[in-house]
Amino acid sequence: MTKKIAVLPGDGIGQEITEGTVDILHTFSSLFDRSMTFEYGLIGGHAIDETGDPLPEATVTLCQSSDAVLLGAVGGPKWDRNPSHLRPEKGLLGIRKALGLFANLRPVKAIPALLSSSTLKEEVVRDVDLLIVRELTGGLYFGEPSERRQVAGEDAVVDTLFYTRSEIERILRKGFELAQIRKKRVVSVDKANVLESSKLWREIAEEIAGDYPDVTLEHMLVDNAAMQLIRTPAQFDVVVTENLFGDILSDEASMLTGSLGMLPSASLSETGPGLFEPVHGSAPDIAGRNEANPMAMILSAAMMVRVSFGWEKEATLLEEAVFQTLKAGVCTKDIAAATNRAPVGTSDVIAEIKRQLQELA
């Protein structure tokens, strides 16, 4: 069956890495006889420029009628001074909410060829293989009220951290389920010594743990988790946490393996299409220069074909093609510097990954 993919290149390097990734997916499609169609939509700064809206209704409709969404990156200095409803990231927050993408998955795994480029010692990061499962549609990001007020004659401001039991339960269950197909360990991160929301979070984690008898559950305070990720990152398997804690911890964790340009992510809903995007941003400083590393986005596409389409074997081969390319020393500037290679362009990396994929197929 043909899979329909909504492609949202977004801003900055989002454009060129999306182009390369779709190019590879065409090769993938013919090599493995897997049928995919691609339809393009606007999001972020480009969408603001063309429609006055960071998330045009047409984009939402396109995504809703697709089997998966592939996103490049959004944002750039051009829109930094805009009022908040006209900021690129509103597009990102909007599509998360519109598609009900409650579970953000960010795997961080050591890549042998890149270990030396981490600022952490090689022996500390060598065995890192963790997955951050971040709640993505609740908490402080969407709670109401979120507003300025006058209090006792002066400006004051309030944001609201709000969760329902069912929102907490479904993300925790997602964490447990993912642990079952991994190393069977869940660390649930909260701030239960201060926040009421964390107390409920911890209670629910305890309640449902019994449904996953093969998985061990540990609770960790968020401040301690921020320490432990640096102290002994290899201790973690699945880390499950609420939206803002997940935002902070997953960016922290993205530094462990020394290769932000290699990290994919998936955002999943209960039954609708998932969204797949690289962890890195739109890097406006190098946009349009054929310098951007497309690997994180290609690995995101691999997650897409595995998770959303169930093409497990083919997904693994696509990942393998990326790693073989790296092993062959073909890489962009970001990685070349750290590994003593001569850098090549985005398009060269794409060409080599296609070649590797052809060889593996």
Added chain:
Amino acid sequence: MTKKIAVLPGDGIGQEITEGTVDILHTFSSLFDRSMTFEYGLIGGHAIDETGDPLPEATVTLCQSSDAVLLGAVGGPKWDRNPSHLRPEKGLLGIRKALGLFANLRPVKAIPALLSSSTLKEEVVRDVDLLIVRELTGGLYFGEPSERRQVAGEDAVVDTLFYTRSEIERILRKGFELAQIRKKRVVSVDKANVLESSKLWREIAEEIAGDYPDVTLEHMLVDNAAMQLIRTPAQFDVVVTENLFGDILSDEASMLTGSLGMLPSASLSETGPGLFEPVHGSAPDIAGRNEANPMAMILSAAMMVRVSFGWEKEATLLEEAVFQTLKAGVCTKDIAAATNRAPVGTSDVIAEIKRQLQELA
């Protein structure tokens, strides 16, 4: 003039490191002819056991009538299952609020003798010399409502991130003032692309920056800050941020120099007594065994005599005595392992610091 110090040993190793620190302060007192009196108060688990309250009224009164407060640490497994109003950390949160300790200062500076014990590469942490200035009496820690509710027939929970303009302004000003006597760079950390509170925070930072023309101001999103602290920690001078972001980032930063047992902190109010405590916890697993590292608490006492009593020169000598002790290879287990030394007991470290102080005086 005699300075009155409220001493709150608290729980676990809080007991023995406080004893050692007060011992050293007696030596300090006679060596430098600086008069101090010490009065003891209960806080945390011990206070719960003896009075049924983690922060007895008598302790608050004692602190309020003192020139400074010296705290060991609170908490332990014995009280972990207590209802939240009977938890040791309520004592800590309570004393912060009662004394109006709005500014938590956590310096993190590379110590040459300990660099190799960091999980980060030596060249990355060698030049680290940063100060985290955390707002300590507002935000999600104290905002109302903070409660469970029924929403559409199910449990829900809410916490509130609340700040007034004056609360934000005074902590930002504290950050700028501290930068003026350091390297003149402030990084203000927020999440202005999502939170209303962060937008006001950023506005106020911009407004008051003009009052500190010698200081440069940079804004950084909290997720990026969590990355940058690992990527290039030496880029930071003063980092100023709200309560929960500060909790997470300061614990993350505490791992940089590989020596949690060396990190002091100060919590300051507008005009009343400040509170000084080590960054580390009560370490119940090693309590009472003469194994705890007292150095972080002694360095906290040095901050106390400098910041609260104005004894600048003497404070520097006390710090010097600690670093000389380290240099002489006299240290507890936590540091010995990482630096290939034979460990000695808490009391041996105290004795050596006293000896070094006598030599320096």
